[in-house]
Amino acid sequence: MHRIVIVGGGAGGLELATRLGDTMGREQKALITLVDACPTHVWKPLLHEVAAGSLDVDAHQIEYAAQAHWHHFSFALGEMVELDSGSRRLRLSEIRDDERPNEVVLPTRWIEYDTLVLALGSRTHSFGISGAETHAVTMDTLEQAERLRKRLLHTCVRNNALKEAGLHRTVKIAIIGGGATGVELAGELRRMEESFRKFGLHASEPTGDFEITVFEAGTRILPALPERISAMAQQMLQQLGVSVSLSDPIVEVSRDQIRTRSGHIATTDIVIWAAGIKAPAVLGCINGLAVNHINQVTVDGKLRSVSDDNIFALGDCASCSWTNDRSVPPRAQAAHQQAVYLAKAISARARGMAIGDFHYTDYGSLVSLGSSKAIGHLIGGFPGASLLLEGGLAKLMYTALYQKHRTAISGLRRTIVDVLAHRLRRMARPRVKLH
Template identity: 40%
Template sequence: MQSEIVIVGGGAGGLELACKLGRKLGPGKVALVDSRLYHIWKPSLHEVAAGTLDIHQEGLSYQMLAHDNGFAFIYGPMTGLDTAARKVIVGAVAGGGEEVLPERHLGYGSLVLAVGSTSNYFGVPGAAEYTISLNATEDAERFRLRLLRLLARADEHKEESGDGGINIVIIGGGATGVELSAELREASGAYAVYGFSHLQGRRDVHITLLEGAPRILAPLPERVSNAALRLLDKRSIKVVTDCRVTQIDADKVHDKKGNVYPADLCVWAAGIRAPEFLGSLGLPTGHGGGLDVDDRLRVKGVPDVYALGDCAACVDGNGKPVPPRAQAAHQQADYLCDTLVRRAEGKPAPDKPYKYRDYGSLVSIGHGTTVGSLMGALRGASWFVEGFVARLMYVSLHLMHHQAVLGPIRTGVLAVARFLVRRATPLVKLH
């Protein structure tokens, strides 16, 4: 197999790039490789984990998107790379105990690596064994199913003895940890309505958020952090800052000060790093194991290989690392789209290097409230936003991603359909 442009990784940036290139260059020029059959917007995974979003309704089929946008979809994991022969090795796919697809070698003219990130446990004992990280849809589904089992057991104990409840500990007070804690609080009340009648969400579902920094949402302005803390407190979520986790057991979490936090369910949201397999490809790596790229997003010293998103160790015009955010991946996809279209048309590459622009951050505090800061055109200027307007902005980010891969008409139809479906189905997924 051979393709002019091969993109590995169908996350936000990789998928947007494949769709835009496919529409511009036409069929047969672009191939997308991914180990999963459908795409979900990663910032939505906290909703999947809480059960307030159904991945079987939210997920977008890569095969459908490939057909509609003019690129080829190659199903399977990337397992190796031969830069001399310009070939990507796509591993075999198995199912039901038998091989469905064999190992394949995919030739490329230009290669873009957009494989995202995985958890960074920082060597904390027990973190990998006893926590769940929301890196992919299967992680979020595993959390949701375990939560359902714990709720069923606690409800039974409550009925029999009047005693019962569950303890959820979330390690990491960044956007993922804050959003998950708020979403779980809303979901706990909904679960009590649908069959777990002996449980009261705030009384019996104990949620603790642990953060190593002096405040949650440390990279954001202090006013955003304070607003989020206030909203979490109103939802009876315990927040502990300056908390350095030192060990995690099957049923509890220990910190440096000797405190012990009971944990029936523990989530790790304290840091990310590039996937470890990148280190075996013979490519230069930088901070956090990410691929070392120049200011044109080219992997240094390797011709015609690019990287974008969380897996790229990229710096901005001031020499600071570009943050692992969806907006960065979106901007990088736009930059590389221009670069690769010019190359396909025999034109010179863009004169200007890639430059990250921070438009601010929004953090969802449940389905009704959002807080954040918006960056202005003036350097260093920002505006605090909260409430309904901020919530509309947050939802619009998801719709903008859908528009990039589905187009405006289908995005509008999908938004209306999901609005109606949510009013005809339970507030949480119960199966």
């Protein structure tokens, strides 16, 4: 049977594996294998909520092995570390026991393919700024988001204890990058702080212990959104007590301070890097595979590598042109649209047919600002027609986007059961994780 291997089970890869499994896998027309470095999937746009402790990770992660069983594909756990496109095979790294690192759980393995889809996503790009990789924390993976949450929690607990000795001080948090990730994280941190105060882990009143500043190198936050929305978002952040620094890029990060191009030095307790993306380094080391300056695989209108007919790429790790001077943006909605397209294109290809090129439709963006507010605009696919949304309605739409992803992955019935179970559990638990 034709062997289709998808590397990366994120927003795009998991949806593609599920769609192909439900069609070609179920009908035994192809053997579909999903590879991922982690055993579970968490939708990446939720990571800032993980970092702020406002998301119950157990309720939102999907186990690849179970998903594979239910949707007629197989799952291989491991990180792709090498690709030999000449002999159409890729190598997965060995897996070691976390507790006993000398013990190998799975040895290094080669997986062969006839069609390969690269869906490895992206990482934060530190642009070579001195000290950024060493001293700033990122939120590229679930583990990193969890580590950040624990660091914030411990800082608050320690600070609260110091209060009794009169040594209490504010915790200075610098968020580098005023895009959607940085802005949403700032909103979530305020929610985290409110809950900590409510449950006695955090003491100061009336304003918080978190002194949050968003540093944006450009002239406005949310540069990808219309100016009016940027201005409203900035106002909302200010109402939440978040400071915004514009047009003064960070040039150096050290253990407890950051320096901007104008020479301004700010002391910091935690620096969170949320600016820019680049695709995983492994893509830049593959012999003969065309990639751009940030390791994204260069693809044609059919999402096929321009250097290899048997390799496709989607999502953040693909460089796909959109309009004359722009590429498809690294967003969950783009990964979703590309997964839907590739499911049809790969199935048509197996039948010796071809379908038209991929066309990205921008449906707008919504940015969440804490528990009950969001802001953004919906375009609806009609050029020139856009709808500005704010407040509770925008938040509802924002939540609906995630439910749409879950429905595409788990089906409507399982999603409804999960949502109801989650709502019931939330009634008996604090809104923010406190340990």
